[in-house]
Amino acid sequence: MSQGRKTPAASRSLALWSLVGLLSVVFVLFAGPFFRPGLDGGVTLVSRRAGAPDAAEHYANLSRRVDEQTYSAAVAKGRRLYCLMGMSQAEAQAANRGVSLEAPEYLQDDLVSEIEGWSRVDDGQVPYFKNYLDGAFAGLGIRKNIVSQSWVNDNRGYVYADPTDPDVDEVPTPNGEITEAQFYNSFIVADGVVIADRNLNVNNAMQRRLGSGWKDFGYTVTHIQQWSDAAWMQWSDACQFHDGDVSNVRYIFRSWITNRVTQGLVFQALRNSFPGAAPTIGTWGSRLTLTQAEHGDAFYAVLGSPNGAGSAYFLLTHKSKLGVKTIDKVDVFVPNVPFTVSSASGSAAADAAKITLLFHVA
Numbered sequence: 632m633s634q635g636r637k638t639p640a641a642s643r644s645l646a647l648w649s650l651v652g653l654l655s656v657v658f659v660l661f662a663g664p665f666f667r668p669g670l671d672g673g674v675t676l677v678s679r680r681a682g683a684p685d686a687a688e689h690y691a692n693l694s695r696r697v698d699e700q701t702y703s704a705a706v707a708k709g710r711r712l713y714c715l716m717g718m719s720q721a722e723a724q725a726a727n728r729g730v731s732l733e734a735p736e737y738l739q740d741d742l743v744s745e746i747e748g749w750s751r752v753d754d755g756q757v758p759y760f761k762n763y764l765d766g767a768f769a770g771l772g773i774r775k776n777i778v779s780q781s782w783v784n785d786n787r788g789y790v791y792a793d794p795t796d797p798d799v800d801e802v803p804t805p806n807g808e809i810t811e812a813q814f815y816n817s818f819i820v821a822d823g824v825v826i827a828d829r830n831l832n833v834n835n836a837m838q839r840r841l842g843s844g845w846k847d848f849g850y851t852v853t854h855i856q857q858w859s860d861a862a863w864m865q866w867s868d869a870c871q872f873h874d875g876d877v878s879n880v881r882y883i884f885r886s887w888i889t890n891r892v893t894q895g896l897v898f899q900a901l902r903n904s905f906p907g908a909a910p911t912i913g914t915w916g917s918r919l920t921l922t923q924a925e926h927g928d929a930f931y932a933v934l935g936s937p938n939g940a941g942s943a944y945f946l947l948t949h950k951s952k953l954g955v956k957t958i959d960k961v962d963v964f965v966p967n968v969p970f971t972v973s974s975a976s977g978s979a980a981a982d983a984a985k986i987t988l989l990f991h992v993a
Contacts, residue, residue: 697895697975705896706928709935712943713923716957720950734860734948737794741864747853748788748807752781758817759829760886763966763985766915771882773824778873779817780865784810784833790851808850812836814861818869823881823992825866825945827938832857859944867952878953883945885938885988891977893936897963897988899975900929911971912986918964933961933988942990960991 697705715723715732724731737743757779768775787805791797813836815829833856837845855861870877888894901910901919904926912919921930933939939961946956963986970984 697892697899701892702896702899702932705933705935706931707935708940709931709933709943712934712940712947713931713957713959716943716947717955719955723947723950732948733951734863735795737854738860738864739867739949739952741868743794744782744853744855744864746789746794747784747855748786748805748809749782749784749853749855750786752783754781754815757781757815757828758826759815760817760826760884760987764826764884764886764987766966767884767962767964767987767989770915771822773819773822773882776819776821777817777826778820778869779815779828780868781815782813782861782865784812784836784853784855788853790853794854806851808837808852810836810852811840812853812856814855814858814865816862816865818866820869820873820875823879824884825862825880825882826884826886827858827862827941828886830858830861857944858941859948862941862945863949880946880953880956880992883942883958883990883992885942885990887985888938888988889982890937893938893988894977894981894986895975896932896936897986898972898977898981900926900932901963901972902975904929909971909973911969912963912965912984913969914966915964917969918962920960920962922961923959930959930961933963934958934990938988939990946992956992958990958992962989962991963987964989 715726718726720731720733724733758777765775767773786807787809788807789797789802789805790807791802810833811831812833813829813831817826817828818824819826831839833852837850837852841848841850855864866880867877869875888897900921901912904910904921905919910919911917921933923930934943939958943958946953946958965984965986968984970981970986
């Protein structure tokens, strides 16, 4: 796919909720520290600023089949994310042993992108999801008034240790490595819709360019490294210019899933939830749905997948603007030809099916 030509940068009772909150804190403390999430797309929990990989929808992961260990890790991660999403900002920080999970100030708006080498591009193919989501839009009563933002990190920018207090003497000339990361996302502001369209995070982009050991060479890269941060900046920008309410996030679509780990986790979750004949992912009217209340671990596995975790981090790390928002349901569907889940392996056939995940935000 072409990247296009560049243009200039530019009511429940109080007692019940108290009990739920207390049990949530106890659970997270028992499960261990979460720290500042660093993996939109990884299964392991590490420090957020460690630069580990996040959800890269169009980066073909080499892992083909999801083994028991990977599935169990995704379930555990999804359970923790669900627990933390339901807490207030202060409760989440307390449960995380005093470490804030909120995105830093410089990742709350898009100003840092202008100095760290990000270009806005005019791509005639955007949005890449075309009419693939139209059935869902119609079923949910969503008006298709789409605003798209397409960013590419294709310039050497100024990357300061603290972008909120830049030291121009420390960085007199551009020091940021060109990563070729890209974040193409779309929004329907009035209806609270976020659509992850075509994304490649910094770690995966650098792996493509320089190999898996690129971090060993001391490259300085942009602070905007993962989908949840870039998409938040783009969503905030869309709301600002289209009279939207930034807290009105109702749906997060992860369109056209090609991440093989996510595919495998979704397939195993569906096989576990719909035993017997191989489950078939249909179009919107025949979609498969997993809920936290009914499907438990299967739901958590999808939430803890690369694409699911990025959606959770979008909500979890912006509580100061969003308040408490959770994901408790995910729909799985295709735009056209039904896809039969015959194994727990991601594949080129699954890529071609254009499987979409829709996370419902409450």
